[in-house]
Amino acid sequence: MKEALQVRVGQVSYQFHTPIIINEYHTIAGPLEKNGALTAYIDTFIDDLYDGEKTYENCYKKLICDGISPLLKKHPDVQLLFTGDLLNQSTPTHLALTNRALTPITFDHACANFGLSLLYGALSIESQQQAAVFAGTMSHFAAVEKQFRFPNEYGQQKPPSSQTTVTGGGFCLLSSNGTGPHITGGTLGAVIDEGFSDPYNMGEAMAPACFHTLLAHFKDFNTTPKDYDYIITGDLGSVGQNILYDLLREENYRVNRNQLIDAGCEIYNKNQPIFSGGSGAGCLSLFLLSKGLKVYFKKPTRALVVATGALHSPLSLLQTPHIPTIAHLIVLESK
Amino acid sequence: MKTDTIKTIAKKHDPKRPLAKNCLMSFIFGGSLCALGQMISLFYLYFFDFSEETVGDPTVATLIILTMFLTGWGVYDKIAQVAGAGTMVPVTGFGNAVISSAIEHRNEGFVLGVGSNMFKLAGSVIVSGVFSSFVIAIIKTLLA
Amino acid sequence: MVISVFVAFVVGGLICTIGQLIIDVFKQTPAFMLSLFVVIGSVLDGIGLYEPFIDFAGAGATVPITSFGNGLVHGALKEAEQSGLIGVVIGMFQLTSAGITSAIVFGVIGALLFKPRS
Numbered sequence: 160m161k162e163a164l165q166v167r168v169g170q171v172s173y174q175f176h177t178p179i180i181i182n183e184y185h186t187i188a189g190p191l192e193k194n195g196a197l198t199a200y201i202d203t204f205i206d207d208l209y210d211g212e213k214t215y216e217n218c219y220k221k222l223i224c225d226g227i228s229p230l231l232k233k234h235p236d237v238q239l240l241f242t243g244d245l246l247n248q249s250t251p252t253h254l255a256l257t258n259r260a261l262t263p264i265t266f267d268h269a270c271a272n273f274g275l276s277l278l279y280g281a282l283s284i285e286s287q288q289q290a291a292v293f294a295g296t297m298s299h300f301a302a303v304e305k306q307f308r309f310p311n312e313y314g315q316q317k318p319p320s321s322q323t324t325v326t327g328g329g330f331c332l333l334s335s336n337g338t339g340p341h342i343t344g345g346t347l348g349a350v351i352d353e354g355f356s357d358p359y360n361m362g363e364a365m366a367p368a369c370f371h372t373l374l375a376h377f378k379d380f381n382t383t384p385k386d387y388d389y390i391i392t393g394d395l396g397s398v399g400q401n402i403l404y405d406l407l408r409e410e411n412y413r414v415n416r417n418q419l420i421d422a423g424c425e426i427y428n429k430n431q432p433i434f435s436g437g438s439g440a441g442c443l444s445l446f447l448l449s450k451g452l453k454v455y456f457k458k459p460t461r462a463l464v465v466a467t468g469a470l471h472s473p474l475s476l477l478q479t480p481h482i483p484t485i486a487h488l489i490v491l492e493s494k
Numbered sequence: 495m496k497t498d499t500i501k502t503i504a505k506k507h508d509p510k511r512p513l514a515k516n517c518l519m520s521f522i523f524g525g526s527l528c529a530l531g532q533m534i535s536l537f538y539l540y541f542f543d544f545s546e547e548t549v550g551d552p553t554v555a556t557l558i559i560l561t562m563f564l565t566g567w568g569v570y571d572k573i574a575q576v577a578g579a580g581t582m583v584p585v586t587g588f589g590n591a592v593i594s595s596a597i598e599h600r601n602e603g604f605v606l607g608v609g610s611n612m613f614k615l616a617g618s619v620i621v622s623g624v625f626s627s628f629v630i631a632i633i634k635t636l637l638a
Numbered sequence: 639m640v641i642s643v644f645v646a647f648v649v650g651g652l653i654c655t656i657g658q659l660i661i662d663v664f665k666q667t668p669a670f671m672l673s674l675f676v677v678i679g680s681v682l683d684g685i686g687l688y689e690p691f692i693d694f695a696g697a698g699a700t701v702p703i704t705s706f707g708n709g710l711v712h713g714a715l716k717e718a719e720q721s722g723l724i725g726v727v728i729g730m731f732q733l734t735s736a737g738i739t740s741a742i743v744f745g746v747i748g749a750l751l752f753k754p755r756s
Contacts, residue, residue: 521651536643627707635726
């Protein structure tokens with residue numbers, strides 16, 4: 160009998176041997192993102208945060224519906240969607256997929272959902288359980304604001320370290336044939352708590368998780384940042400990105416400043432009122448599936464994509480003032 | 495890596511809040527709201543039958559009506575981002591906390607949405623105020 | 639008249655600035671700051687300082703949330719003078735009812751008229 164190729168690498172990493180390709184993708188975004196820096200690369204936009212629906216939550220649902228529909232129409236035989244959103248029990252996702260022949264597998268890793276979705280989508284193809292799967296995430300500014308912070312009309316003053324939830328996101332089709340960048344590996348993160356508790360500074364809470372996952376990856380694959388063209392992080396914002404840079408330098412990993420790309424910093428223009436950057440489950444998927452694939456992965460590239468997430472809830476934060484965070488990583492290569 | 499090192503690095507990159515600007519803005523906006531209140535009081539004193547003692551009530555009601563429109567049009571939160579405590583401390587801030595919660599939860603119905611959520615932000619102020627006032631008033635009454 | 643508006647501006651502005659300092663320097667939440675102000679207002683009235691403060695600053699003292707604490711204590715004490723200890727419970731909301739009632743009424747009207755926008 161032929162020995163199966165080793166998928167598990169080191170402590171927490173995976174190496175894929177079948178080609179897992181991001182074939183097709185569809186992105187959708189809101190009004191603020193329309194005036195941002197990625198306008199030319201995003202497929203469709205909604206004009207306001209209701210988009211004809213009665214509530215923000217329904218609009219969230221509609222965004223997911225509109226995001227996945229073009230892909231589902233072309234590939235009606237795909238069975239699984241790896242995803243996860245930011246509201247209770249991923250209700251927008253589940254409502255959006257009502258009466259459709261698609262099983263959602265929702266994760267609760269907040270903004271890290273996209274990384275985990277891609278990784279698990281890839282694993283299910285690698286293990287030959289599925290021929291093709293969907294993966295993707297979506298977020299909606301006002302619905303998330305309502306759940307995690309204050310009413311949208313409440314007069315609060317956000318400090319400069321706070322981040323703005325992205326309205327929008329994207330979905331993609333992973334399969335073992337076709338053209339596009341390959342997912343060749345990945346590293347799963349663990350829950351990290353360094354004692355940060357400021358919900359208006361998520362960058363500092365998430366940067367250590369990103370750092371830990373990167374270290375684990377470099378150790379498992381025996382690589383250094385030099386081996387990759389880019390390290391694309393999810394939604395650290397400018398604050399978290401600076402912290403990550405310093406943490407890597409502190410650990411004697413030489414990273415180039417231009418090597419670090421943060422989706423939260425790329426989506427908006429400098430003059431938009433977004434404080435330290437974008438965040439949310441849809442932040443990384445919106446960037447990666449628009450400008451990311453259309454610009455950075457057009458030429459031969461090997462990059463790490465790290466999705467970072469904060470795992471607190473408004474209730475948990477009041478009971479135990481800590482923000483646990485997590486980060487999942489995939490290796491994305493284009494030839 | 496030690497937590498202390500991470501904390502030090504994180505602290506270094508925490509963007510400073512613009513303290514001087516925030517204080518100046520809260521002074522200007524908060525002061526203007528109080529000056530507006532004084533003008534409304536004077537208006538009611540001169541044109542209606544109110545005394546120095548009772549003029550506070552219509553003044554507060556007028557300011558809260560104003561707040562309702564500013565909140566409903568989506569202007570109040572934009573002003574508050576600049577004004578900070580200048581729009582929180584005056585009674586308009588109390589009104590905004592109540593009205594914004596009411597508007598936000600109208601989609602959950604008028605009983606369980608608006609009714610139960612209206613005081614979710616302003617409730618803390620009422621509770622702490624009533625409890626401390628109760629203690630103080632009891633002590634004063636017993637001493638008198 | 640103009641002087642009274644000016645005094646209200648300066649005094650009210652200063653109270654708000656103290657609030658801003660509590661948020662930014664002592665890193666407290668706005669809810670804590672507002673609750674603290676209400677408690678300070680009721681304590682000040684308890685020791686008899688808030689009445690002269692209103693005489694001096696007018697709306698500069700009545701518009702900030704501190705006057706809510708003052709109103710609560712004042713109403714309670716006024717009723718307690720007439721009906722004894724139980725008056726503290728009866729009179730608590732007597733003077734502050736304008737603020738609370740109008741906030742509730744216009745909150746409901748606001749919810750009828752407007753829908754949330756970001």
